[in-house]
Amino acid sequence: MIKFQDVTKIYHPNTVALKDVNLRIGAGEFVSIVGQSGTGKTTLIKLLTAEERVTEGKIIIGDWDITKVRQSEIPTLRRQIGVIFQDFKLLPKKTIFENVAFCLEVCGESPRRIKAIVPQVLRIVGLDQKAERYPKQVSGGEQQRVAIARALIHRPKILVADEPTGNLDAINTQEIADLLLKINEFGTTVLLVSHNRELVNSLKRRVITLDRGVVISDQEVGKYIL
Amino acid sequence: MFVALFRVFKFSSQDFWRNFWLSAATVVVLVLSLVSINFLLTLNVLAKTAVAEVQNKIDVSIYFKQGVPESEVGSVKSYLLSLPQVKTAEYVSPEHALSEFQKKHQNDPVILESLKEVGDNPLGATLVVTAHSPEDYQAILKVFDDPQYAAIIQDKNFDDHAAVVDKINSISEKAEKTGVGIAGLFAIVGVLIGFNTVRMSIYTHREEIGIMKLVGAANWFVRAPYLASGILYGLFSVLLAVIVTYPLLGFAEPYFAGFFGGSNFKLVEYFTQNFIPIFGWQFVGVVLLNMVTSSLAVGRYLKV
Numbered sequence: 001m002i003k004f005q006d007v008t009k010i011y012h013p014n015t016v017a018l019k020d021v022n023l024r025i026g027a028g029e030f031v032s033i034v035g036q037s038g039t040g041k042t043t044l045i046k047l048l049t050a051e052e053r054v055t056e057g058k059i060i061i062g063d064w065d066i067t068k069v070r071q072s073e074i075p076t077l078r079r080q081i082g083v084i085f086q087d088f089k090l091l092p093k094k095t096i097f098e099n100v101a102f103c104l105e106v107c108g109e110s111p112r113r114i115k116a117i118v119p120q121v122l123r124i125v126g127l128d129q130k131a132e133r134y135p136k137q138v139s140g141g142e143q144q145r146v147a148i149a150r151a152l153i154h155r156p157k158i159l160v161a162d163e164p165t166g167n168l169d170a171i172n173t174q175e176i177a178d179l180l181l182k183i184n185e186f187g188t189t190v191l192l193v194s195h196n197r198e199l200v201n202s203l204k205r206r207v208i209t210l211d212r213g214v215v216i217s218d219q220e221v222g223k224y225i226l
Numbered sequence: 227m228f229v230a231l232f233r234v235f236k237f238s239s240q241d242f243w244r245n246f247w248l249s250a251a252t253v254v255v256l257v258l259s260l261v262s263i264n265f266l267l268t269l270n271v272l273a274k275t276a277v278a279e280v281q282n283k284i285d286v287s288i289y290f291k292q293g294v295p296e297s298e299v300g301s302v303k304s305y306l307l308s309l310p311q312v313k314t315a316e317y318v319s320p321e322h323a324l325s326e327f328q329k330k331h332q333n334d335p336v337i338l339e340s341l342k343e344v345g346d347n348p349l350g351a352t353l354v355v356t357a358h359s360p361e362d363y364q365a366i367l368k369v370f371d372d373p374q375y376a377a378i379i380q381d382k383n384f385d386d387h388a389a390v391v392d393k394i395n396s397i398s399e400k401a402e403k404t405g406v407g408i409a410g411l412f413a414i415v416g417v418l419i420g421f422n423t424v425r426m427s428i429y430t431h432r433e434e435i436g437i438m439k440l441v442g443a444a445n446w447f448v449r450a451p452y453l454a455s456g457i458l459y460g461l462f463s464v465l466l467a468v469i470v471t472y473p474l475l476g477f478a479e480p481y482f483a484g485f486f487g488g489s490n491f492k493l494v495e496y497f498t499q500n501f502i503p504i505f506g507w508q509f510v511g512v513v514l515l516n517m518v519t520s521s522l523a524v525g526r527y528l529k530v
Contacts, residue, residue: 049440072445079442089437102434106443108230154442 001027002048002158002189007057009043009213017043018213021057025191027157030184032192032200034224035210041193044210045160048191049081050074061158079107082151082159082188086166088143090135096122096146097131103153117153125149125179141172148179158189165196173199197224230447238454241427248423249459255419256463256516257470259412260508264471266405267504268493272482273398275491280394281360286367289380290350292320298378299351306355309369311362318352350380417519420459424452424523435528452524456516464509471497 004023010016018040025031033041046052047059054067061080069077090099097118104114122128125145127138135143144164151159161180165173177199184190194200200207200223207222208215217225242249290299299317306315318326324347331337341348357363363384369375370382428435438448472494479493497504 075442075444077442078440083440089433089440091434091437102437103441105233106438106441106447108233108444108447110229150437150441 001025001060001062003058003060004044005058005060007047007059008055009040009047009052010055016213018047018210021213021215023208023215023218025189027189028184028187030181030190030192030203030205032194032203032205032207032222032224033210034194034200034207037195039210040213041210042162043213045083045162045191045193048158048160049083050077075107079154080156080158082148082154082156084144084147084151084159084161084164086163088135088140088147088167090143090146090150092135095132095134096127096138099135099146100149100153103150107154121149121152124152139172140168141175144168144172144176145179148176148183152183152188156188158191159183160191160193162193163195164192165194165199174202177203200224234447234450234454235458237451238458241431241451241455242458245423245427245430248419248426249455252416252419252423252459253462253466255412255416256459256512257466259409259416260463260467260512261470261474262405262409262412263508264467264475264497264504266402266409268475268478268482269398269401269405271496272491272493273394276394284356284360284363286355286357286363287383288353288355288370289383290352290378291380292348292350294350294378296351299353302375302378303353306353306366306369309366311357311359311365312355313358314354314356316354318354320347320349320351323349323352413515417515420456420516420519421523424455424520425527427452427455428523428527449524449528452528453517453520456520457513459516460509460513463512464505467508468505 002023002025004021007018007021008016009018021040021044033044035041043052047054048061048066050066050069058065058067060066061077064077066077091102094102100118100121101114104117109117119128119131122131125148127142127145127149130138130142135146138146144167147164148159159180164180165176168176173196180190180192181203192200192203204221207217207219207224209217209222209225288302296317296319303315303317306312324341327349328338328341355366357366367382367384370379435448475493475497482491482493
């Protein structure tokens with residue numbers, strides 16, 4: 001369960017990114033967050049991963065009030081939230097296997113476990129046959145799958161996808177959407193931030209609409225209304 | 227923990243080679259610093275050795291008048307040995323003094339002829355006195371200002387090497403000051419280049435750092451490779467300093483020996499015998515300096 005309680009975020013000196021946001025997202029839900037550019041969608045994600053701190057209000061994940069999270073606890077929080085981005089954020093000089101393994105390496109996993117886990121996750125995203133290729137040697141959709149594999153490597157309870165299809169064509173967009181739905185079926189809460197009207201409408205899941213930092217719509221089976 | 231530390235050093239060494247020219251510049255400046263320090267050390271050791279050698283040559287010769295009995299010279303010797311400033315007092319008999327004198331002037335027929343004409347041994351006994359330190363000689367000489375010795379002492383000869391000692395000290399002091407200045411300058415340049423190297427490295431690795439933070443790498447793990455690079459810079463710079471210093475020492479050894487009055491001090495041997503203290507401390511010093519520099523750069527440019 002993710003709870004946003006009266007969350008306000010003001011950037012210096014007085015740019016209001018979010019204002020009195022109240023949300024409850026249940027465990028295992030698939031939620032799309034939509035809105036025009038600059039409406040606070042990315043800020044919402046940054047608050048969730050403790051990249052930014054709230055100005056007012058509380059964000060609670062499970063029983064954990066992450067607005068009071070200490071600097072030393074942030075890595076623990078981030079291992080429970082997988083994040084993927086529009087620009088994939090892959091390391092070009094590492095192979096697909098190494099990109100995914102890198103996450104486990106920096107978190108202190110043993111080489112044996114890395115060898116065991118990475119192929120499993122690559123199989124889930126359908127890239128086990130391309131593990132030794134470099135990001136440039138695969139398509140945009142496949143690069144996003146690598147990013148998803150990396151985000152899933154810690155078996156997070158929440159997966160946040162910030163415009164994951166922004167750089168993809170229609171076919172790859174649908175493939176990524178299907179993959180996100182599959183991950184959601186395994187019980188992972190998925191938060192999808194998107195501008196893509198067709199994608200959001202095709203999902204037939206909960207849609208939260210933000211406008212100028214305020215939640216203007218929250219529909220259980222919603223549509224892109226802007 | 228071992229795995230994590232291994233990875234810290236793995237990332238750190240990758241970082242070292244990926245930014246090779248920056249790393250090389252940092253290491254070269256550190257090597258120049260260390261070689262300057264070794265030059266200073268060499269000067270210091272040589273100057274001390276030379277001064278000690280010169281000081282060992284200082285003595286006072288007390289020439290007794292002809293016919294002063296050996297027992298009286300003996301009592302003066304005993305008195306001198308009771309003084310805290312006196313290290314040794316060696317009795318030279320008139321016969322021994324004469325034979326030494328003849329030996330010394332064996333190629334001078336005029337002097338030898340003069341001795342023959344005199345007939346008897348014209349030389350008296352001598353006491354050769356050495357002191358514990360050069361400053362003590364004045365106190366020893368003052369003893370013989372007492373009128374009671376006027377009747378038995380012919381002359382006193384203080385072979386003063388103070389001017390030589392002063393000269394050595396003055397040259398080595400000036401060289402030391404210049405060396406400290408040069409080493410300090412290199413150290414400052416080293417710190418600035420080291421700081422910039424870490425800053426550039428953080429910039430180059432901003433994507434990796436971002437991903438590390440994104441996937442929940444511990445804060446210490448994100449920072450540690452940049453601190454570990456201080457150890458790598460220290461290791462490479464000390465290794466190179468050893469490689470550069472030894473040939474330089476071998477080359478300079480004969481010149482230094484000549485300059486410091488034919489001293490047979492073995493520089494290369496000295497550095498080899500004191501390898502661990504000299505280069506070990508240099509390694510510790512460079513690593514600490516680099517780690518402080520890296521910490522400052524990491525604190526300034528790497529937000530976790």
